[in-house]
Amino acid sequence: MTTLDELQGALRRAGVDALWISDPSNVRAITGFTSGKDGKVLVTPDGATLYTDARYTVQAAGESSVPQFIARPPDTYLHAAPALKGLRVGFEADHLTVVLLDDLRDHWPDSTLVPVRGLVQGFRLRKDERELDAIREAQRIADAAFTQVRPLIRPGVTELEIALELELAMRRAGAQSAFEIIVASGPNGAKPHGVASSRVIGHNELVTVDMGAQVNGYHSDMTRTVAVGDPSAELRRLYRAVLEAEEAAVAAVGPGVRAADLDHLARDLLTGHGLGVYFAHSLGHGVGLDVHEGPGLRGTSEDVLEPGMVITIEPGVYIPEVGGVRIEDLVLVTETGHEVLSQSEKEVL
Template sequence: MSKHQSDFSARLTAVRSALKSAGVDALWVSQPENVNYLSGFSSPEDAKALILPDGAWLYTDGRYTLQAAQESAIPVFIARSPETLQHAAPLLSGLNVGFEMQHLTVAELGELQAHWPAEPAPLSGVVEGLRLIKSEAEVQLIEQAQAIADAAFAEILPLIKAGAREQDLALALESAMRRLGADGPAFETIVASGVRGALPHGRASDKVLAESELVTIDFGARLGGYFSDSTRTLALGEVSESQRRMYTAVLEAEETALAAIKPGVRTADLDALAREVLGRYDLADAFVHSLGHGVGLNVHEGPGLRSTSEEVLQAGMVITIEPGVYIEHLGGVRIEDLVLVTDEGSRVLSHSPKERF
């Protein structure tokens, strides 16, 4: 058995164990990243997977006949619904089958009910729970994606100056990532300068950067199906005391949270640490999102680093730490690093320099 096949065999064994704990025998997989995770097929938006007690199938259509044959670690059935469901029906005889309730429409559930012998059971988070802990190969891909993003950011640093247009910076950064080996950007690059920095997800616009502004750039690369994610905020010349204070607060909050990462720590406690720091600067109310999230086959996945989370860090998780402060008419600051939780503590995977002023 090849290493490629053994990796997927281990994942299938793990998901079958999770299904047994959930009280079902089989799983209809419709969440694209989960299809990818269990099969290796890189166009999962147009595919489903069926996990059985002693087998598995990938279902996709004729556009992907050759691609699926080349990529899939499990047998492939080429057809469209309802033929796919008709193929699966006899395989499910006498079995309890679950479906991913957060990734199946009411209409699609109706199709399953019409074609299958037993009533499908709604499940949530079965495969996502397995994806929380990254394998060595997964970490390597994420780290390579981040290295590409860091190198691309270093290339465009000389372009980040007064007179540059936000959209031009985003294009230059995304082009550099592709040229350096990325499959593409992880998401639409955020470039938000001046008062637009108060928009946490401010898409790059035709605004021109000006002296004495802050500019926030949130960027990542995609490689082999895996993502990276990091953010830097830079000063364009001399900035005001209010801007400096915002930046100092966010940097201190980020570094405090980074220092606390280790297995066994509640993600909600990390979020609270960062908010406590910002509170000392009277800026906690300007931190309007969670502290971070997991990164893998999705740029935003578990675990969630938010005040309401009950999740606990484990070695092998890859997470972001990204406190931010956003003030209308003034702007904003966000600093984000990508971090691997290790047995001993953590290892930061992102290495673009942070300003200190």
């Protein structure tokens, strides 16, 4: 969890005196309050306050590591106003709506509101042992669910049925699904974020399953592409190319490695197979309180990997009217290299 002293130091370096935190994951990271979507945090040079409403009085008192003020707007803004008089107040530009920004301006006329980005997220890049324990457990549950459900992926079963079985397996193990599970069979595999549909899985197809679990607010994320029957030689070629790119990128993960270089490595390998044009997204992303967070593993990223970061490596190939392949591992950056957290078997075609 981010310490208040660290965050106040970051505010000074960013040229602001205070910060109004509205991103739910950042609210949780600062306070421990698990209903961050119904909370806000004000950080000032003198301390911090969690603002939430009366539905969460008992919960906030039990969870929050900072003092609480229980009220709804406009009382929330009126309570904060005296402490902010004459200060430069940062707000999370990538989360606060225009309407809510107007509300802040109306109630804090004696403050200067300054858009900021990534102040809290920067402290969330490296996970501590408590966070890693939750992510490991989330991935363990996801692996177990996939292993349990894999035999059910066969001709005559719908994508939705597979997604439901995966979610039920994770629920029974004490976790929630981290996101809407993707089960994309046959030509649906050409949709990188295609949701599970009523399509019936056919013979000799590839099926892509993208899934994750959530434990104590922390997520896992993993993708496997599996064969049903005997896919064509071309589908097998696509699979082998993606697997080669994925394994090469995973092997290159370590502290000090530029995220952009990993993307280039995988993309160049797929280009060598004539498939680079079909790799339609970045190589991966960080995982934690959000399924998608920093660092970003795209070709233009300036991020450099550090120990404690948890990232995905997920190259893919998506060909319209043919299908697609994506293989994704969840990887922890360690002091000496990396540790692959996702243990579900990868098929060899």
